[in-house]
Amino acid sequence: MLRRAIAAAAAVAVTAGAGSATYKQNKRFQEDGIKQFHRASFNQPPKGWTGPVFEPSLDFPRHPPNGKQSYPYPWETIDFKKEPEKYLEAVLNYCFEGNIETDFVPRNNKVRKWYHAPWMTQTPFGREPLHGLTFERPAPIGYLGKSQKRLLQTWAMGMYNEAGGYTLGQVWTKKYEPTSKPEGHSLKFPNGAVTFKLLFSQANKHDLPFLDGSPTWKATIARKPFDDYGGPSVERTEPKDLHLLQVDIAVRDRRAGDTTGWIFGTFMYHDSVKNESPWKRLMPVCLMWGNDPGLDQKKYDEGYRPKESWVNPAAIKALEIPHAKRPYLGWLDRGNGPVDNYISSCLSCHATANTPRLELTFKTGKEGNIIDKEERIVLFFRNIAAGDPFGFVGDPLDYSLQLAAGADSNDDWREHWLEQQQPKFLSQFFGRGGTEWQRPGPPLSTFPEHKLAARGIVLSDYSDKEKSEVVQ
Template identity: 25%
Template sequence: MKKKSSVTGALFALFVMGILAYNCASNSKPKEPATSTGPDPIVLDSAFLNHRDSVPSKQQYADPLFELSHDYPASVTPVVNPPWQQALKGKPISEWNVFAYMDSLKSYVAPRLLPFFTNNSTWTSAKYGWFNEPWLGTQREAILGTYLGNGNPANMFKTLKEDESGYVLVLYDSTAAYTVGQIWGKTGQSVNLLNDATQFTEGSVIVKLAFSNINYPQWPVMENAQTFSVYDTIPTSADPATGYQMRKVSFFQMDVIVKDSKAAPKTGWVYSTFVYDKDHKGSTWEKMVPLGAMWGNDPGVNSPLAPPYPKLSETVINPLAPAYSKETLGWGGRLSGPNDGAVAQEAYDVSTGKKYTNLPLSSCMSCHSPAQDTFKSFLLPGPFPPGNKLLVYTPGSDKWNLWFRDDYGNVPFDSGQVAMDYDMVMAFKSVLAFEAAKPSEQNKLLRSNAETVQKFRRHNTRSRFWH
């Protein structure tokens, strides 16, 4: 495998870092970024740009570079009686059948995803029926097409002794990609929000692959994890060189989410997370074990800040999942993976000024719930950061609980907005990048809020816990 090792948190990690800092696009030759005190020129027609223009030389990497898959389907075939629904055997999803549901999803995506791991040098999204989101080319590194997602500060995990950066690749199946095409059309030069264009079709499947730039032995839990090469600038203790370099990353999390209103009538979605377990026998694929699943935010459970937690009815966590993966579960034990940034090492109560440490403050669905056309509400339960501190509403308060509702995907987080059906990457990465490239008075609030978060991150490295 030639892409193997030849080489935070809102879910949010560095989505704003690429919003106003674009490079000129040229996918043909290696190029070191110029030093500049201001934003780089924006590429106005970069909707379907494959990746940024800093690429490895042929001597560094001889295989093909990442190609964006954007020929979105113009029609969609209804998904009838899918295997994940069959796995429930006619019963409501629960702790008794949720892992069978997850296994069926993993088996469903396997034929078109396994080649990514077994023969990566010839794998492309389009070749295996996957599609990618537009407008992120200037944020994608050139080899895998990943962009910075979430990072974890040192000591977020007991075994993590240095800052970690996460890289992610999002894949839409053909059913889900139909909706992507309804939003962006054939050119990607406008955003369609009319007639429920943002609502995904039943049976849509979206996969997110996550990779860590801290590998074994620096992070012991990554022992024997499959590694890949990316071409990026972030140094580590094991790889301290600066500038663009071939760098090694370890595959450690896979999210598979499915639009399934039958199993999840309140929200329309089931989120499932698989994590790397070094002690599990088998191949890389077999070592990806269930962390858990969720299909709602359990709004009826006002959880305390520390265990023991009341039992949840819309999240199930695998008790046999590796210990590290459970260190960053969300509020009250709600689902959140090690790449998902649901724990803040330091936060302050906006009302009382109280300092919280290692605060579980989110979940997979909580963080995705503010996905709407305007970046009006923050991804975490608090206001936009006004300075260098992360402020949160009092845990368990009415304001806090706004982030833990069970709303269907067509219900906006804020009234007057257009809901984007829990698609965080579309709302907070693709649309933001598009709006940054085409600024107008109409998107002034969106850009202002994004710049506020960008400024907060620039002056506070401990903000590295977001998606």
């Protein structure tokens, strides 16, 4: 509250100094914001690094591509409820065409264009410089199987196709600030919008034998996964080998309009899958198109199971579920990814995409059961239509947590920028002329626990030993 009050006072001061113009019309504010929009990573490449570095693809389409789509997308002829594996395979092949051979560098893809979400670089959660990977939920000891004896950091990179990229561009028309209501109405991705995410783990084949042969990327990861504020440290390691663990896909499919309008799916790397390309040794994990509203603990105990998720029994076996750290893949057997928090599901998590960020956390008991109030559980596992709001505060961002993270980072950066304009005013509170704020991004104090929870990170899931880990 104090920090926002300071920012508000600074905004008044900046506005007053600019005559009748608001700070958003301030030329320096706009120029600094545009620089942040194009910023490639949170930290710089390590000294002496001579390999490739990440360059974001931000030249978004100005017109929706669906108008020139004269043929169906390859998955549109597949009944996702009857043939979930076939649907997953069609989407995955679409996502990987032209990307595998170019190491997922969009400018080199000759098949189709792909885009990154901007404003993912302002905090320690943000992109590292070698592959543009962002910090994701670490896997607690034993979460991915009995052989996992240490906490494992997870880092990810996501991309959007042209239909998705068009929507990103509508949100970030001004670059220095987002709009959550392009053309005056709630944000909604068009049919055919696709996003996928590659999740890499600090694990190796000794931690998780099924990762043997997994594609490897170099990345500068957090020296500590949990710094004093609860998230990854500012300090980064020298380049480390990370291994592909999980691939997520999400599709705006009008045929799922009776539930959410979105179809989410997940794969995991597994060495038992035979394919010449390591990138395609992927085992389908799940596909989901709804949250199965009303499926609570009582009904689950009575024998009811999700009807709006398909979960692959082979993946459950590979992940040794259930076990002490994980009674389900997703909450009460809903669809979810291997590294994701089991008290949620793919859709329930992404449905909270909103600006400003929503404060939603749950507590679990010793048996892994959610012990929060029943009405909060019912609220969380609803079927929310594409473009509809999750709650009653702010504006929905149509299941895009990357848009939500970007808007959140922009909000923190704006306050940070305003504070920097008034060092004398700040010195009254901090006695250092505002120098506390001279970080590459906002102060770490801006990340209370609910912002960690928005990224699937619940600090109580980790032991004190895990939280004090330092990567050498």
